[in-house]
Amino acid sequence: MSNPQVSIIVPTYNESQNILGMLRSIRESIPSGVSTETIVVDDNSPDGTGRIVDDYISSLKKMAEGTIDVIHRTAKNGLSSAILNGIQRARGETIVVMDSDFSHPPQIIPKLIEALRQCELAVASRYIAGGGIRDWPTKRRLMSKFATMVAKRGLGIKTRDPMSGFFAFKRSIINGLSFDALGYKLLLEILVKTKDIRIKEIPYTFEERRSGSSKLDRGIMIDYFRSVWRLYRHGRTNTADERRTSVRFFSKAARFFTVGASGFVVNYAVSLLFTAGLADFWYVHASVFGIIASISSNFVLNKIWTFEDRDFGRRRTLSQYGKFAMFSSLGALVQLGMVFWLVDSHGVTYPLALILAIATAAFSNFVLNKKLTFKENLWD
Ligand code: GDD
Numbered sequence: 001m002s003n004p005q006v007s008i009i010v011p012t013y014n015e016s017q018n019i020l021g022m023l024r025s026i027r028e029s030i031p032s033g034v035s036t037e038t039i040v041v042d043d044n045s046p047d048g049t050g051r052i053v054d055d056y057i058s059s060l061k062k063m064a065e066g067t068i069d070v071i072h073r074t075a076k077n078g079l080s081s082a083i084l085n086g087i088q089r090a091r092g093e094t095i096v097v098m099d100s101d102f103s104h105p106p107q108i109i110p111k112l113i114e115a116l117r118q119c120e121l122a123v124a125s126r127y128i129a130g131g132g133i134r135d136w137p138t139k140r141r142l143m144s145k146f147a148t149m150v151a152k153r154g155l156g157i158k159t160r161d162p163m164s165g166f167f168a169f170k171r172s173i174i175n176g177l178s179f180d181a182l183g184y185k186l187l188l189e190i191l192v193k194t195k196d197i198r199i200k201e202i203p204y205t206f207e208e209r210r211s212g213s214s215k216l217d218r219g220i221m222i223d224y225f226r227s228v229w230r231l232y233r234h235g236r237t238n239t240a241d242e243r244r245t246s247v248r249f250f251s252k253a254a255r256f257f258t259v260g261a262s263g264f265v266v267n268y269a270v271s272l273l274f275t276a277g278l279a280d281f282w283y284v285h286a287s288v289f290g291i292i293a294s295i296s297s298n299f300v301l302n303k304i305w306t307f308e309d310r311d312f313g314r315r316r317t318l319s320q321y322g323k324f325a326m327f328s329s330l331g332a333l334v335q336l337g338m339v340f341w342l343v344d345s346h347g348v349t350y351p352l353a354l355i356l357a358i359a360t361a362a363f364s365n366f367v368l369n370k371k372l373t374f375k376e377n378l379w380d
């Protein structure tokens, strides 16, 4: 038998009241002339969903344009991993993924398939004009918006509904990619890990399920933030100029602060050396040497390592050094002023005031040197 054109993946866990209606509705929605296979991925549902589908399949006469299969897994192993199992089994060039509780109206399937003529990934979207959500309490709406915002901001995703569980794609776009089956949101991983694919969003209205119960619980929400974090770090493993700008910003800031800590050591060692070791200076003079030495070593390390600037032309280097030294002194003044202000007029304890002041001075130092000394944009 030849391969179907479209594979529809339908994960189920305790959907005995929904699954047969869903399978019928899916079949009625498929445009004639399109061959499909529907793959139900059941995690040994205690309510017998898997068995119900088995019985249904054997009661069916041979269907005109579609087949139905069930993958029986032994235990509830999560939504993403169920979808991935379904995809492994799928034979179609086009894959459709959807829930089995009527939240995702099967009438949208033809629109998704149609959209794939002009793109490689079609997302059914609640958050574009014409889309929406029916019957969700305010709390759930806000949580969904918040999770969506975290994904878009944190991962730099432009798709309006990256948390959608209803989407279709050409299987070639995931060739060679490996997925972290943790969690609920496979689409998010696909959006982060694929490159240069065309994406379209098709509006639809999410209908709250009428039977059975949602599987979303606290553990799944925690997993969600863990998987966003992993995807965020995924950006680090790419080559330098593909890395997310925020990752680059923070890794440069981390280098800058590391250099600052090394400057502290240089400062201390040189000051001691000039009072006791090399020379026998008055301690105030020795401290001045310590400060100059640490500003200089900080400058060289930041130039070479933090800002990766290997151009040591004389004028350029001197002018950078001048600015760097000036910002360092300014930082010292900011720190002193802030400690005084916090302790004296706000009654903050000295150790806390010191931490706040050092952090402020170090950070403003970083920003000033990044922009003005090494002439970089703030965010790259
Ligand atoms: N096999 C398997 N294993 N199926 C599962 C599992 C699992 O561990 N967990 C959930 N499912 C199935 C459910 O039976 C249902 O068909 C579908 O996955 C979605 O589960 P629900 O519990 O109904 O999810 P929801 O409605 O709260 O969440 C949905 O929210 C998104 C929109 O915010 C997600 O499922 C998305 O698909 C949806 O777009």
Ligand code: MN
Pocket (backbone or CB within 6 Å): 099, 101, 103, 209, 214
């Ligand atoms: Mn649901």
